[in-house]
Every structure is written in structure tokens, then in C-alpha cells.
Amino acid sequence: MKKFLLAMALVVSACTIQQTDDPGIGDHALTTLVFAADGSVLAEWHAGEDRIMTTLDQVPQHMIDAVVAIEDERFWTHAGVDVQAILRAARVNTEVGSIVQGGSTITQQYIKNTLLTNEVTLERKVEEASLALKLESTLNKEEILERYLNTVYFGSGAYGISTAAANYFGKPVSLLTVSESSLLAGLIQAPSSIDPRNNPEGALARRELVLQKMVELDYVDYATAATANVQPLVLAPRPTDSLRTRYPYFVEELKSRLLDDERLGATPTDRYNTLFKGGLRIYTTIDPASQATAELAIDNVVPQDGPDVALVAIEPGTGMVRAMIGGRDFYDQNDPIAMFNLATQGRRQPGSAFKPFVLAAALESGIELGDVIAGGRDVVIETDAKPWEVENYASLRFPDLPVLEATVFSVNVAYARLVDIVGPDRVTEIAGRLGITGPLLPYHALALGAQEVSPIDMASAYSTFAAGGLHTEPIFFTKIESTTGEVLIDNAPPATRVIDTWISDQVTTALTQVVDRGTGRRANIGRPVAGKTGTSQDHKDAWFVGYTPQLSAAVWVGYAESPAPMEEPNTPFSVTGGTWPAEIWANFAAGVLNGVSYGGLTGTHDLGLIPVAIDTVTGLLAGPACPREFVVMMHLPPDSIPTETCTLQTLRSSGSNLKPGFVPPVVDRPITDGVADLNALGYEVKVSWVDGDVNGTIVDQDPVAESALPYGSTVLISVVGPEPGAEMPNVLAFTQQAAVAELTIKGIPVRIVEQAEDVESDATRRAGRVWSQSPPAGSIPDEAAVIWVNPGEG
Secondary structure: OHHHHHHHHHHHHHOOOOOOOOOOOOOOOEOEEEEOOOOOEEEEEOOOOEEOOOOHHHOOHHHHHHHHHHHOOOOOOOOOOOHHHHHHHHHHHHHHOOOOOOOOOHHHHHHHHHOOOOOOOHHHHHHHHHHHHHHHOOOOHHHHHHHHHHHOEOOOOEEOHHHHHHHHHOOOHHHOOHHHHHHHHHHOOOOOOOOOOOOHHHHHHHHHHHHHHHHHOOOOOHHHHHHHHOOOOOOOOOHHHHOOOOOHHHHHHHHHHHHOOHHHOOOHHHHHHHHHHEOOEEEEOOOHHHHHHHHHHHHHHOOOOOOEEEEEEEOOOOOEEEEEEOOOOOOOOOOOOOOOOOOOOOOEOOHHHHHHHHHHHHHHOOOOOOOEEOOEOEEEEEOOOOEEEEEOHHHOOEOOEEHHHHHHOOOHHHHHHHHHHHOHHHHHHHHHHHOOOOOOOOOHHHHHOOOOEOHHHHHHHHHHHHOOOEEOOOEOEEEEEOOOOOEEEEOOOOOEEOOOHHHHHHHHHHHHHHHHHOOOHHHOOOOOOEEEEEEOOOOOOEEEEEEEOOEEEEEEEEOOOOOOOOOOOOOOOOOOOOOHHHHHHHHHHHHHOOOOOOOOOOOOOOOOOEEEEEEOOOOEEEOOOOOHHHEEEEEEOHHHOOOOEEOHHHHOEOOEOOOOOEOOOOOOOEHHHHHHHHHHOOOEEEEEEEOOOOOOEEEEEEOOOOOEOOOOOEEEEEEEOOOOOOOOOOOOOOEHHHHHHHHHHOOOOEEEEEOOOOOHHHHHHOOOEEEEEEOOOOOOOOOOEEEEEOOOOO
């Protein structure tokens, strides 16, 4: 022990005092802070040590006083080594028989924290004291204290006073009270043994000791200390709970992208160390108000036990991601896909939401919105692989119509013809330019959304239309700063022109009409909106993607883990892009844009079109007797307007009065007549065979007569007689009605293609009759039979 005292004396009296370099905070890791667009903290990233840097002017005076009082009461007067403290420690060490106290000053502790090890030996204490004396000639007291407060350990993984304030009390250091400050100061000596979460009694006893010392040194008066000492201990959640970040789908996507960003380091290890140990300040694009609006919009539309929802909102022109919903609950331990980000990782079929890319390719190739495309109910397109059979949604029939109207009413037949004219290669190429980053194969079915895309890609691509043909890659942060405030990355990606402005304007013209009077009417929010609905063929995916000048957002709805049709009984009704997705989009956009001045979208161009009412059951002009639910207002060129008007007579078959939308009575009628009536109303028919008196007579139907039933639904009928074989009959030259009845009797499902024969005279002579069938007569169909029927009345 004499050697110890002698060494200390030598240090104090004989050491040649020279300046030493400022050690900063040593090689300790710093915590990276992630901020939202409004300046609030989203997350804290650190590896092992959790440390947030702060400046001394951010620390309350009572926090400074508490630390000085309990750790180094003569800090402001000594030269780095406190001789009185050394002598006191010597007495204690002599009594114990080993070195348990060293009389270390704040300066010495700072040296130990940054430059030395934690070993307690004579040599290390001498070195510590020597360096402390030298440092006091390099830095002033305030600088030393600031560095100390940023390096000292407070327990529970918290290094530095700011981290401790957030860890234990969930607040910035500047808001610490006298009671909280004295408790934190007391932890420095034994942060583990008096951890206030595990040992609140020990922590409170230590707090009382700190307050007594503060009164003794006149840092606070007795009344203030007494009040602080009776304050209850209210702690923030444990760090394991607080590690749950806000908006985790966004934050995890940001983290993943940064770990791949070579601006943060050449190797993965370099990038990891920079991100989790570098004390960065990352300023993100996420807007908490927009995020809250997105969450509320989903909650207001989709039931809690309903399908999953993904939403991404991007600011056109800048690419800033303003809101992101990637799933139900990122932290749900009972959900095997909880951490799978549906907004960025999820890839699903977009259905007709992909059609704007076909439209852009068509416009770029010289086709105009006013150009007329053949309509109909279905079409077969010859491709390099095989014939491509396309039918309109719900088997609706449309007349020949302009490209504009084909877009407004999402006419599959017209777009199948359009992609055949333009070529699928051109569509995949322009989709990539606009912002679709995933792989796309140049197949015709791409036009109807048969390949998979992600919501973030769809929002990004549509934002290119909103920005007048300028594409900006989606970004998740605007800048990254070092701990000292130096800007390391200024993240402002350039806007690149990928299509001409007039093309994006024409696309916007069409998509505005989709919302005003087409399939996207539920997305109308009373201001200019352009958008497109999309529904996959089996109702497993439903989309709405829309934009204004200030916002581009994609909404996807579907069952993520086990894709299932969004039809009864899974959902209350058949979910399409024009239902829940459009409603979510409208709720979200209306909230986000509330108070934002209107920005102009391109208006409708004068294409010389005439508005007419079309009955989509017959494709004819809608007469006064046509049911309104099947009538749409279309804008057609004069020479494409049908000349025949839909009347009740056009909906009659075999003298039966038919009412669209309601099941006709077919019981006690021959199967041929009953099936003809059901087919005339757009219903599919399934037959079961039962015993009875008169073969071929319908004896039961489900639903019953006069039941309301949507177009395209299936009606079950029971027919007397033995079940026929499945051999394909010869229906060539049959009328369409007779052919369908014959095939239905045989139990063979049928698909009708209305297409004229190659020889015009034959097509005219055999109008309304079957001119080709697949498979041929006598064979066994593997699936539905296909018959080709000449247009016209047979």
C-alpha cells in the first residue's frame, strides 16, 4: 500500500505535465438514430453498446450537479487527480487488505472508459492518473465532463446520459427531473447491482444518498431534495420491449437497403459497422401523419378477420416513400409471415391494374385514345405458344370502342387485341422504364396482369405518370449525417425522363375517366384523381393504384399466407379492385390531401366521341326496358355506335320472359329450353341426373325461380334421365343456343368464341351458327369444349 501512495504522490508532484491528444469517446460503438420526416425518432440501432451522443448544453444543470456530487465533488477545482480522494481510498484499501477503491476522478474515469482496461492494478492506476493530468492541460473541464457523460455506463446496455434517459425514463436528457437525475447519477458506481428494474430498493437508497450529497454541496436546497426523494419510481418499458420500432415494415426495409448501399462501405462488414456502430443520424421519408391515415383507412374498410392489405404511398417527382403498410402486425409471434413485407417483398398478379403499361406502349407506338378496337364478349388470340382465349369480366359484351373507353371500362377483349398489335416485348420494356423492377416475361397474358408485381413497384410506376413521364427511384431516406453533423450522404436521386410528357398526359386522361365514370368510381374523392382497378381472374388479388400530382399510392388486398378467392363465404361479397382497394385508397388519399391545394391532372382531350348508354349484356344501345345495373355510359365515335336497341325482346328465349339479374323458372321444362334461358341471362349451368317419369325434364333448380343472382353465377338443375356419357357430340352448324343445350345435356362445360369464319361469304351464310369446335366429335374433352360461332342471328 505504501508503494501505491508513493506512486500517487510521484504522479502528483513530479510528473512532467505534457499535453495529450483528445481521446474522444475511444473505440466504443455509437448508437445510430433514425428519424421520421417530422423529426421524431423511429428507431435506435446499435451493436452491443447503446450510445447516443449529446452536448453539455443539452444536459440539465441538476443532472451535471448530481454526477459531480456523487462521483467527483472536487472536479471543478482539481487538476485531474484528487489527492484527498486518493488518501481516503488508501485508508479503505488498507482496512480491507486489497485495492477496492482508487479515488478516481471524473477525468480518470473518462481516461479508463476510452483508453484503458478495467483491471485494478497499481500500474494501471498510475497510468490512469498520469494521463488524467496530461488531459487536463488539453481540454477544459466542460469538455472533459461532456465526453465523460457520453461514455459512462449506466447499466441495462445504456452508454451515455442521453441513452440512459431514454432507456430508463423514455425521454430526452433535457427533460430529466431532479429526482430522475439523482437516480441516474447513483447508478454509475454499481449499474448492475442497483439496476432500478431489478433492485428498485437499492436504486432508491442510492438516489437518497446522491440527493444528500447535493444538499451538502449546496447544489440544491433541502426542500428540493426532500421533494425529489419522495417521487415514485416510474420507469419506461424494458429495452427488450422498447426495441419494437415504430413502423417496423418501413424501418426494416430501410435497414435492408442501407446494408446493401455501398456509399456506407465497400464490404458488408464495413456497412454493418458504419450503420450499427457509427452513431449516424438517418433522416427518413416516412410521414407519421400519412402512416396513421393509412392504418385508419384500412381499419375503416376491411374487417379484422378479413384479408391482408398492403399499401405504399410515394411522392411523385421525388420518389419519397411517405407511407407503407406491409402486413397486419410485424411482431405477431403467432403469424408465420408477420415479418414478411407484403408491400416490398410480396409479388401478386395485378390484373387490369397492369393495363396502363399496355396503354403507354400503344400510345408510344402510334395508337391514339380515339382509335377504335373491336369489342365483343370474348376473343381468341393466336400467339407463338398457343391460342390465347380471353373473356371480359363477368362475360360482359361491348361494342367496338375507342382505346379510351376500353381503358375506362377495363375491357379485356379490347386489351387482348391491343397487346397483340403492340407486342408483349414492347409492354415489358416500357413497364421496366416506368418502375417495374421485377422480372417480366413477354407473354400476351401480361396485358391482363397475369404476372406478378409488388405494390411498391406499382406505386412507383404510376408516380411516373403523375410526374409527367419523369421517373425517380423510390427512396427511404433523404440524408445521413455523422455524429458531428457532417452530411455523409445527400440522397436526392435524379429524375429521369422515361416516356414523353404527351404520353403520360394521355394515360392520365384515360385513368382520370376510370375514376370519374369507370371501374374506379369508389376512389373518387372530389378532386382530380387518376387510377386503375385490378382483379385477378380467380379473385385472389384485388388492386387499386391511383395518383394525384402530390401522391401515388398502390393498395393490394388478398390472403397472403394461403391465397383464397375473396368471395363468399371468405368475404361478405366478391372483392374486386373497385371495392375494398378503391375504398381504402379513397379514405387514405382524402385524409392525406386534406388541406392540400388541388393540383391539375390532364383533362379529357376532345376526341370527337359521343356519350351513349350501352347495355353490357347484349352490347346494344340501352333501351328504356333494359335493367339499369347492366347499363354504362360510354363515349364512342359515331360510326361505332350500335344501331340496334336492347329491348325485352332481345332478352327473350323460346317465349319465356326473362329478367336480367333474377333466376328464371325452369322446373317442369325441357332441359334444352331451360338451359337456353339460363344461358341467355348469362348464367352457367351444372346438371345432375335423377330418376323420374319424363326423361330430359328439369325437376329441381337452385337457386329457386325469381332469386336475385349476379350475372355469371352458376345455377344447379336436376334433370330426369340416366347420366349421359362425356363423348363430344357434333354441334357443327347448330345455332349457338342449340349447341350449348346439347353440350349441357352431355354434361360438358362449354366456352363460346364469337368470331367470324375466314371466308366472308360463309360467315354471312352461317350467321349465328357453329363453324368450328374443339375437341372434335367423338373424342373425350379434357376440359371445357370450345365452339366458334359466326356473329349475327342464326
